[in-house]
Amino acid sequence: MSLGLDTPVSLGGPTLEQRRRLVTSIPGPRSEQLLARKAAAVAAGVGHTVPIEAVAAGGGVVVDADGNSLIDLGSGIAVTTLGNAHPKVVAAIAAQAAQFTHTCFMISPYEGYVAVAEALNRLTPGDFEKRSALFNSGAEAVENAVKIARKFTGRQAVVAFDHAYHGRTNLTMGLTAKSMPYKSGFGPFAAEIYRAPMSYPYRDGLTGAEAASRAISLMEKQIGADNLAAVIIEPIQGEGGFIVPADGFLPAIVDWCRANGVVFVADEVQSGFGRTGVMFASELFGIVPDLVATAKGIAGGMPLAGVTGRAEIMDAPHTGGLGGTYGGNPVACAAALAAIEAFETEGLLERALEIGTLLRSRLTELQASDPRIGDVRGHGAMMAMEFADPVTQAPDAALTAAVARAAIAEGVIVLTCGTYGNVIRFLPPLTISDELLHEGLDIVAAALAAN
Incomplete structure (x- = not known):
């Protein structure tokens, strides 16, 4: 049940185009305004990972107030597994x-x-x-x-x-x-x-x-x-x-x-x-x-x-x-x-398995060419790669953070985790298209290569 790149995604009303689009840097000016208000109004202990003002989401994308459309590989920390605003x-x-x-x-x-x-x-x-x-x-x-x-x-x-x-x-x-x-x-x-x-x-x-x-x-x-x-x-x-x-x-x-x-x-x-x-x-x-x-x-x-x-x-x-x-x-x-x-x-369990097969294939391919990826693991649409020193296997949190920052700057939402802060996890919504998922992984791979 692979989803095509241009598959419209219902939000219970309008639809969102399923593609990554950057019209400003991340964050854009409107997002920066909200983040300034956040700093003045919200307790400092409440952080955020992606510096945007989200205004719409669905399928495999999150759209911000500046018109940027980001590929969503986090699902709100595994919450929007069905995709955002599922019609039912x-x-x-x-x-x-x-x-x-x-x-x-x-x-x-x-x-x-x-x-x-x-x-x-x-x-x-x-x-x-x-x-x-x-x-x-x-x-x-x-x-x-x-x-x-x-x-x-x-x-x-x-x-x-x-x-x-x-x-x-x-x-x-x-x-x-x-x-x-x-x-x-x-x-x-x-x-x-x-x-x-x-x-x-x-x-x-x-x-x-x-x-x-x-x-x-x-x-x-x-x-x-x-x-x-x-x-x-x-x-x-x-x-x-x-x-x-x-x-x-x-x-x-x-x-x-x-x-x-x-x-x-x-x-x-x-x-x-x-x-x-x-x-x-x-x-x-x-x-x-x-x-x-x-x-x-x-x-x-x-x-x-x-x-x-x-x-x-x-x-x-x-x-x-x-x-x-x-x-x-x-x-x-x-x-x-x-x-x-x-x-x-709606065949969503089968879709999770499809996503898992795609993720494992891409991540293990990446691991074969970059020894800093110490481990690839997970099941279905819950996969991760752990970064470590190729010789000592010491956790590499700095590399992990740098890759995540670079991916987000290019319009791909990824989340880090791990006791040592050295794991990037992939939690895409099950409504994401194969094309968007591949593109998101391409950007993560480029971020890794650049660091």
Whole structure:
């Protein structure tokens, strides 16, 4: 289902031409005006990656106030997987907003929340009876998954992994591994959080079984299984560098959790909802989590998150113990139902696989000609390349930042990540055309060659 270069993209009204176009430098004068207003009005801690004023987006492009059209290889950090303003999502939002925008589900329930919960119960891995609860953000989902696991087990300790990213709230900052910019100066953090070594094939050289044995030994000796409520892990790590664990690592951790009454939580906030070519990345590794945290791509750009899992675990908290004023907002729920319908009826999982094949081919070709690319990894439309010194394999954050800056200046939105700041990740919307994707990668390759 490759999309042609000039395929018009519906925005629920006008269409956007699918091509890169630079009519000014980045940023242009109108964008500079907004950035000046931002500096005067917005807290300095809220940064930005691309110095533009976005005014429209769709397909594979983002258009700024100066008329520049940039190729989008970031999808708002894996949120607009369906592309911006998908027609079904737009229509669902408009229809629901005309009915009511809020009642608070804890006060006056409505069908949309229940329908999203039913869909999550059906779509997440596992054929057991499930329940779901809805929230606003990935961090909220993770935090509530921990609450639920603690209530169910009567234990307090939680294990997260090296290179993990789970959010910016106090508890989820504690779960997150990287200090800058996420944790530095914001402590103290929540208690009873421990860290285990992650499987990182490029850097540790271990098999999945060896890496799992190392992590399990630490959990048994430094924490004790009887004290452990939950193990939480991203099946493919996001901010940590798109790290794909070695085969066998995740199944071994799941088996150990089951044998010891520990709740296994999969954080699928970035890797879920079709991003990797399956609905949830857990499926790639043959694992069935006890709880799954979702957000980002769930609602086509609207703020929504969920925790879904085994009914007996999800039902452990007392009535009133879960919730939030905006959790499962009706407009966001309508958007999610439309997004899920699109995933299931428009061949988007197949499109993610097509994109993954294209990305892997181009990136490995680039790697073969440039030894500074130490690793290419990922699945589907969630791919990355890691930059390192060709001799020592020391992370090269400076090169990574320079390539990203140069690509953005030429009208291609790319995002960096990684504990060491040395990974460029590719998260294109599934509605991007092959032509735009190739052009974006050409520009990234030219930026690398120039540095």
